[in-house]
Amino acid sequence: MxxxxxxxxxxxxxxxxxxxxxxxxxxxxxxxxxxxxxxxxxxxxxxxxxxxxxxxxxxxxxxxxxxxxxxxxxxxxxxxDRETAERWKAESKYILLLEKYTKLLGMLAKLANENTLTTLKKEILDFIEKEEKL
The missing domain is CATH 1.10.260 (434 Repressor (Amino-terminal Domain))
Structure with a gap:
C-alpha cells in the first residue's frame, strides 16, 4: 500500500x-x-x-x-486539469529515474576507481562531464 x-x-x-x-x-x-x-x-x-x-x-x-x-x-x-496532474505524475517518475541513473553512474565510477579500471573510469568521467555541459 x-x-x-x-x-x-x-x-x-x-x-x-x-x-x-x-x-x-x-x-x-x-x-x-x-x-x-x-x-x-x-x-x-x-x-x-x-x-x-x-x-x-x-x-x-x-x-x-x-x-x-x-x-x-x-x-x-x-x-x-487532468493533463497537468498527469504531467506532474510523469515528472515525478522521470526525476526518480534520473536519481537512480545518477546513483548508478556514481557506483560505476567508484567501482572503476577501486579496481584501477582506468579506461572505464575515463569513459565514465568523460560522460559525466559531457552530461553536465548539456
Whole structure:
C-alpha cells in the first residue's frame, strides 16, 4: 500500500504551492501539516480538501478515493486539469529515474576507481562531464 502522506507532500511540493499558505488555508499549523504527511493512511477528506486548495485532482493518484467520498456523502471533488496532474505524475517518475541513473553512474565510477579500471573510469568521467555541459 502506498504512503498517502508522502505522496500528498510530494505533489504539494511539485505544485509549488507554499506549505505555510496551505496550512493557513487548512486552519492548521505547519507542524500539524508536516505531522499529517507522516500518516501513511491519511484520510481522503483531508486529501480532497488539500486538492481543492492547490487545484489538483488526487483521484489520479488514489482512484478509490472518489468512490469512498461519494459513499460518505461528502462534497464532490472539483474537476481539475487532468493533463497537468498527469504531467506532474510523469515528472515525478522521470526525476526518480534520473536519481537512480545518477546513483548508478556514481557506483560505476567508484567501482572503476577501486579496481584501477582506468579506461572505464575515463569513459565514465568523460560522460559525466559531457552530461553536465548539456
Amino acid at each position: 502506498s504512503h498517502r502522506g508522502q505522496i500528498i507532500e510530494k505533489i504539494i511540493r511539485r505544485s509549488g504551492y507554499s506549505i505555510t499558505r496551505l496550512a493557513k488555508k487548512l486552519g492548521i499549523s505547519r507542524n500539524t501539516l508536516y505531522n499529517r504527511f507522516e500518516n501513511a493512511n491519511l484520510g481522503y477528506r483531508f486529501i480532497m480538501e488539500v486538492g481543492n486548495i492547490i487545484h489538483y485532482d488526487f483521484t489520479i493518484d488514489f482512484p478509490e478515493m472518489k468512490e469512498e467520498i461519494e459513499l460518505m456523502g461528502d462534497t464532490p471533488i472539483r474537476s481539475f
